[in-house]
Amino acid sequence: MGGLWYLSGSYLLRRCQSLVTTSLMVAIMGTLSSQRSPIESQMLSTWTFLDWTAYGFLVAMACSVLDHLDALMNTYPHLVTCDTKWITKMQNPLTHEYWFAMIQLVANLPAETDLNAGPIDDLKTAIRLLGPASRSWKTMAALFPVNLRQDLCLIYAFFRIADDLVDDAPTPEECRENLAIIRRFLREAFSNNDKVQQQPSNNIANDATLPNHINWTLYAELLPSEDVLSVFRSFARVAHYLCPRAMFELTDAWEMDLNGAPIRSQEELLRYAALISGTFGELCTCVIMYKTGRGNWNGADTVARDNTVLARARATGQCLQLINIARDVIADSLVGRCYVPLQYMSNPSTEYSMLKHSREPQQIGDHILKTYALRILDLSDQITDQAQRGINGLPEEVQDAIRAAFEIYMAIAPTLRNHSGFPLRTKVPKPKQQWIALRCIYGFHGPVARAIHSMGCRFLSAPRGLSAFIKLAPLPKKKL
Template identity: 60%
Template sequence: MSTNLIHAFGAFTVSIVLYRPFITKLDWFKYLFLTIASLITPFCARVWLSDEPQKQSQLASNTTEYPLGWPLYYLSPDTTNRIHYIHPDRLFSEPILLPDIIFLAIITATTVTVCGLLSRWQFAIIHVRPDCNPVFSALTRHVLSIVLVSLGVSRHPLLDYPVLRLLSPVMGVLCYMSGPFFVRRWKVICLSSGIPALVAIVSSFNVPGQWSTWSAIDWVSFTSTLVMVCNALDHIDAILNMYPYLITANPTVLARMQSPTTIEYWCGVAKLISHMPSESDLPFGPISDLETAIRLLGPASRSWKTMAALFPTNLRQDLCLLYAFFRTADDLVDDAPSLEQSQANLVTLRHFLHDVFSNDTTKPVELNPNDDLTLPSHIDWDHYRSLLPSEDVLSTFRSFARVSHYVCPRAMFELTDAWELDLKNEPIKNQNDLLQYAALISGTFGELCTCVIMYKTGYGNWRSDMIARKDDVLSKARSTGQCLQLVNIARDVIADSINGRCYVPLQYMNQPQKNYGVLKTARSPSELGERTLKSYAIRILALADQISDQAQNGIDGLPAEVQDSIRAAFEIYMAIGPTLRKNPGFPLRTKVPKHTQQWIALRCIYGFHNTMAHALQETFKRFIYTRIPTLGRLSAHVANQKRF
């Protein structure tokens, strides 16, 4: 293999290994489309520049002609540095052409990979600013477009860079479509263009016996065009996800538009490109509410944010909206200043959910151009503004309304039943009551998350499509949420007691009435001592361990593209158990160290999760014990002694 191919392939290998767990369906299209486009770029350069007198005379003075126009490099076997042109009949037999094609494909794939790796950590829609000055957006679109197109048609000697002139009109069209988005994302675009361009320059300029005809400017132009195409697709995809009403109001078409593998998705992309709205024409409410949801999750949701970072952007966005509403609603009921206010907030929540899911279109509605068409029009938002404590809370309610058309109403109302149990202040008597409570409060949330995951990955609307809906998957998802809630209860025994809550079953207490009173009424967990409190937590963790296998099976029923991410989230949260057990005391709130969270996430997203590790361990044991029977008998004896 040529030296330049070795360098380029090494860079691509490193980048694809890092990005492999995060590759989305849209990324696969980028790889396919842009790689094919890059392979025909030299041919286009030949056609684009064939009308230049200098190039025509150069071609006429040679007995053979090079059909690509401007290759990556030429062999230079003599000392005259004379360019050797290739006749069309020798196009596929000339040895130099195959490395050229492979090299371009590798650089293209590397560029797409680096761009995806650098851009996925932020929501693309955040870089769309309808609240920005419309004059700035218009100038950005038109000025950049005019400058770039002018570079393409210019014949000035200082601009004699063939690839730059070929691709400048393409970049101009992309800037006209997504110019303001590019400007706000300039850091990612510069890095994503510069790194692959540097790889290409180093690889193509340091090849013994060859010299490159692509200058550094040509390579930067080539990678910049690829990065702009990737970001333009991200821009369009973000708008489709946030403003679906621009394309259609048909629920069936909307459900199919969630996956880039469907015709409906690309028809929506084509329609949006042909009628691309300016930023000022879009309502700012959905983006503002998303920013509020991200801010409200805050530093207290470290495990959630670590998990969410592993999901595809559009799925992560809607899951954040759902989780922010869940946290806000839970705080409205649990953290209200009085019991009466908590009960009033619960009533408001139930009325809101009834309004959201009723979809009452019989009410007369008058729309005006300033209305946010992403919101259900039959809901009186001014009424809820007067009932809710802050504008941030109302923002999370609006965010939930935007995703409510594909979440299960039954699960949401079961959540309100769980909050009602909290308000009744009735003790949890035994393990069965604890399991039931955990299933209500977080099992239902697991079911809601599953509805979001299935919808955003193109598996249909599980609220309305009974054919696509799989009840066994939802049942296992409830087990997953139930297991995580038990871990949460075990961790927060002290914190809950300080806040006047107690979820420890009376069955676990030697003196139920006294101990419950100390935890719930007196709010003085220290009177029971760390040893007693930790024993409660360990028993609850043991209960969670009993259903963890079923919870893991629930993950296996999810789409393949999210299984590793969900499993990482599950194991990050389950790591609270071992951390708590190993701690010599019992802290107020056990936290898994950040480096441990990152290691678990890294291990899971690359496919080496606990289930696989356990299977490999058991296989190794069987292999050893079969070869060394004495060791097997000794291991069985030790296990029996431990059980005894």
């Protein structure tokens, strides 16, 4: 216990409530089992409640110390090495490289007060900036492992912040300037992937986790706020294992938004959805494969990278983006956006002008707007199977969490279809989100789960379901 306390004393203090609760549960269960077990054990039969408490406390401390060291190794990898290839090998706990890196970390472990708080503060800022509009994302992210959850949140935060910089600047000129700044930053972030951390001489506040080939002083002047700069710093820390091509395709999609050209056909809508969210799905796959020890999927390692899996991941993001577009037809119109293809409109010039320029979707009518949304949802249904196959290509340890996240967002479609009108923003009820997460995490997904859920809903919704069942059931024949 003294050795564990020496390694992670302050961390254990912050987790004291969990440690005490765990040790008491182990003590109660151990005492009861040793007293009631028919098998006599010379050691266990002599253990008192205090012995079981000490044992439970020791195991809980050991697990917490491992969590602490793993978090330090992921957040401050420069404490072990600055070589990105070696950092890639450190991601898999089943390899000797991981445990050798853990030993190196213990040997070079600094005091917690000597660690720069920049990475943690930037992570907190990124999560805070997601805001209430990302409620579905936060629900989905809670299902992922912690190290995977953090990096996915950082990338999603950068995606949201960059999208707002391009779309929500006061003038079109500023929007284009922001897009140019984002592209310049991405070129610098991806320009040096051999060393992820270097000497801290030129970094902000001597933060050794930041790549020092980026001119952070310049971006502190160009970006609108310290919060935005914080998200950019977080992205730079993980850029070494992301795919540059996918990120630059995202900027192409933002440029399409700036040009303001209408989407004319379903094919153009599918291409736009593939650019804006299909590439994001590919980036998420890079994160998942990297953090689960499957190698670097950023394009440099051709052995690890599987383009078939990435293509299906793009279909997953594409499918979710179509649902997002269908849900936000009215919300997009109110801010001067329209992603409904002209192919769907009976009078394209008039209806497009009402949605895009006049920003008066109510003039078209809820019925027609919902018709647009339903056609877009039907389009997403056509690629749902490919999206599901994409989930099956991911590591088994994350499949259930990803499938839960996917189905939580997919639940928007039936909620919108079953709504009597067309709400401004369709939301899936929280209990339904929790039910989807529960059944996916515990393996109840696919056609069987949907059939059971549908049958249960019909049975519970029928006010006289039980009486009708009794009437239809055959009665046993009486013996004469």
